[in-house]
Amino acid sequence: MSVLLAPSLLAADFLQLEKEVAMVNESQADLFHVDVMDGHFVPNLTFGFFIIKQIKRIAKKPLDVHLMISNPDRYLEAYKDAGADWLSVHYETCPHLHSSIQQIKRLGIKAGVVINPHNPISLLRDIIPDADYVLLMSVNPGFGGQRFIESTYRRLQELNELKAKMNPQLLIEVDGGVDATNAGKLAKAGANVLVAGSAVFGADSPAHSIEEIKAAAEK
Numbered sequence: 001m002s003v004l005l006a007p008s009l010l011a012a013d014f015l016q017l018e019k020e021v022a023m024v025n026e027s028q029a030d031l032f033h034v035d036v037m038d039g040h041f042v043p044n045l046t047f048g049f050f051i052i053k054q055i056k057r058i059a060k061k062p063l064d065v066h067l068m069i070s071n072p073d074r075y076l077e078a079y080k081d082a083g084a085d086w087l088s089v090h091y092e093t094c095p096h097l098h099s100s101i102q103q104i105k106r107l108g109i110k111a112g113v114v115i116n117p118h119n120p121i122s123l124l125r126d127i128i129p130d131a132d133y134v135l136l137m138s139v140n141p142g143f144g145g146q147r148f149i150e151s152t153y154r155r156l157q158e159l160n161e162l163k164a165k166m167n168p169q170l171l172i173e174v175d176g177g178v179d180a181t182n183a184g185k186l187a188k189a190g191a192n193v194l195v196a197g198s199a200v201f202g203a204d205s206p207a208h209s210i211e212e213i214k215a216a217a218e219k
């Protein structure tokens with residue numbers, strides 16, 4: 001199966017948002033990754049419904065919305081209404097994760113669970129049958145441009161073992177520090193979706209960087 005690439009708009013130039021979205025529309029990228037932060041669950045604040053709605057008006061590819069917020073249950077429907085096609089919540093923010101995932105699925109969109117780098121993959125065992133995807137953080141959430149955490153490869157392997165047993169349809173997404181140098185290894189280790197922020201928007205030619213990451217992932 002080919003690997004999907006989701007450029008993270010967190011690293012885009014927001015003064016040129018329309019141009020940045022158009023670039024992704026015309027590129028080989030598959031999804032828009034949209035990072036929502038609340039300054040509470042993570043030590044950074046980004047954007048909410050208003051900007052996502054604007055992006056949705058011009059985006060020609062699905063929006064993969066990654067909620068890094070406390071108490072996400074309160075806002076699931078609002079993010080769906082704003083335009084989320086994929087919606088993920090952190091394991092760390094959901095005391096009733098099974099119910100949160102069901103709620104997202106009832107909205108008719110893809111439901112994902114995100115796990116932080118310190119939390120054992122085995123915690124996901126009983127939610128994997130219900131989730132459409134698991135987003136494995138390969139940095140600590142909150143900021144773009146951080147260095148990739150190497151234990152991600154071992155964690156990917158563990159997640160793949162659980163996936164094979166519990167839900168072979170599950171998609172595995174990796175987020176943080178992804179670029180053309182590690183995309184191939186991640187794809188080989190079982191990643192189905194790669195998020196890349198600074199490696200795309202920090203490049204001289206973002207469109208070319210998207211091609212490079214895709215090519216590396218599919219090699």
Ligand code: DX5
Nearest residue numbers: 008141142144145177197198
């Ligand atoms: C971090 C976010 C990431 C971030 C990735 O909290 O979840 O999506 O944008 O950025 P890079 O690719 O620069 O690590």
Ligand code: ZN
Nearest residue numbers: 035066175195
């Ligand atoms: Zn993200």
